[in-house]
Amino acid sequence: MISKKPVITIDGTSGTGKGVVGQLVATQLGWNLLDSGALYRVLALAAQQHGMALDNEAALKVLAEYLDVQFIATSVSTPPRILLEGQDVTDTIRTEKMGNAASKVGTFPAVRVALLSRQRAFRESPGLVTDGRDMGTVVFPDADVKLFLTASLEERARRRCNQLKEKGINVNLSELVEELRERDKRDQERAVAPLRPADDAIIIDTDTLSIEEVVASVMREVRKVFPAIQAVSG
């Protein structure tokens, strides 16, 4: 049965393009978007700014509960600006360093529980598209469409390297491979909500696909569940 506030979950490892795909699918459908990784990144940044150790679970839990974060929509086709305690941190949280710090704070069960209701609050009409690691397994287990994106480690590192080069940042490809390998391992081996596809997730291997092709595959799966759905743009 289709729920009243439908949800599409897009999970997967770093560098599979799930963030961009989620953004494009949400734009096409005119639905709300939750980039759950951004919450973990903002929490890690807040911890750093408040001089908190990234292994202090009790303090991180309290910080997660009271986290003053806002997602400010700018236009339907661009990602929202993200404010932490009123400061724009949209670009600051996107570094590899913050991704790694996010992955560290995300290992703590109390932190994950503290962020649950905050994530579920994004489930609003007409629907939600969300991307992360445990959206289909833990946060929205009753989602209507669950996708899991994969790509080889080398391909993901290559994509990330190109993205950074476009921003004028030069990085070492083999260092990037090692960082991604370490982050994947931590995400897959953590005790709570480890990264894995939900039993009812559709797996899309993105290695040889462009972003547009991945979006088209996702939209095909969405139409199977919602045959009458109309794209509002794209």
Ligand code: C5P
């Ligand atoms: O997706 P993104 O790269 O922004 O996520 C950063 C980190 O946040 C991930 O490596 C993961 O450890 C953590 N995360 C998580 N659960 C989510 C989303 C992200 O643990 N739902």
